[in-house]
Amino acid sequence: MASVILDRESAGKVIGQAPPAKYSFWTSITSKARLTRCFVPQTDARGPPGYMQECPPVRVREGGMRAVGKVFARLAAGPLHDHPIFKRVLTTQVSVSLGQQVTSLALPTIGIIFLNAGPMEIGILAALPWVSSPLLGPIAGAVVDRFPRRPIMVAADTGRFLCLLAIASGLLIGELTLYQLYVIAFLFGSLGLFFDIAYQAYLPANFTHGQLLQANSRVELARSPALVGGAALAGLVISGVGPARALFGAAFSYLFSGINLAAIKVVEHAPAPHKRSLLGDLGSGLVMVARDPILRSIATATAVSNLGVFIFSAVSLVFAYRSLHLSAGLIGFIVAAGNLGFLIGAAAAPWGVRRLGLGRTLALSQLFLAFSLFFAPLALFGMPVVMLSGSLLLQNLHTNVYVINQITLRQSITPREIMGRMNATMRALIVGSVPIGSILGGYLGTTLGLPQTMVLGAAIALLAPLFLLAGPVIRLRATPHRPAEAVPVTAAPAAAASPATVSA
Structure with missing residues (x-):
């Protein structure tokens, strides 16, 4: 030897x-x-x-926590560990995920416990962050395609930081009302809309076709521990120090995200010149989605799935608090256990495409997502923690497999110069069913009953795979290739304070 x-x-x-x-x-x-x-x-x-x-x-x-940290870093980064912006994008998504876990549990908890909101009021509160997508989505897409994407994300994170500070301050001084919570929830969702559309356009502009699925799946893989740990932490913090102080912590996660994005030293491409007016740009994204059979099938299937899922989720927290009499800490544990599905789904997304093909992976993930919803109402008959955790784990697993692959597919077939408008139009169509489902779920929870509403939402979600089976998506084996595009290079230190604009 x-x-x-x-x-x-x-x-x-x-x-x-x-x-x-x-x-x-x-x-x-x-x-x-x-x-x-x-x-x-x-x-x-x-x-x-x-x-x-x-x-x-x-x-x-290497032993101890240092080795564990390096394991996770290598698994998350994979072949993209040397990419000039990937680590900051990764850190941003993890930070925002922690804030989202606290916020998503704290806001309805404030409504239910402190403001005596019923199922209908909680349904409205759940719907308001999503109402901005059909109302402002096309405008956001046109703006994202005309201006640099990274400053839009930084401004959105700063605005979300201020929104959560306002809610926490109002609750601490005892002046918060349900209507004020409604207004801030709508503003918070509107800022999230601009951030998400800019992010989904920013990523494909900075990664090649071969890197895109890896980047999307690695980001979701890195977010998974934040989703799991953040949910458990949210329940414990809300139970221990109250939702107001928990929201203070969540607010600073968005501030950190904005600072982290602002520190990226990568030159962005200048936006392509726009010959049409802003109104003309608003219609171009809708025309593209309407003419493309793949985008049209994805939009329809996801919208139907969201309708059923949000009818279900509009009453799920009320069901846990009032029908099962669970505490905020125990609900945080259930959400944390269920969010392990995000980790499994992020790892399984590329594997499913390799083994089954892209079209089958998308259809099967929607089918199993719908089936997983039926387990939650069975918690009335016993083992509520096990039934709710298992249902949520399966939901999140199949949701992540579907989301990663359908977003990568959309990014792969869309020219970069119209990426923002496509994402905005798809979001308006897909998320437009969310407020409808949330309000309808709140109404049905009040009139029909909580478990009956959850079963009805699951039955509606079962219709979603039919739209993928009926179109060209089911025949896809892999994502089509984008034309070769230039990828930004690391900026010189002197240019870091004044980055060029993004190519739209």
């Missing part, structure tokens, strides 16, 4: 060591490589004594 000569730069010494014959997966992602050269002895006594060659690097074990 060859001997290894390892140079230690600090001491200038040479150490002999035999190279390992085989590395396990755990060793390969938890170990630190050092440059080595092997001395291969000559077996023929009549020849030279031997020669030097490159050999597998010696791996030095």
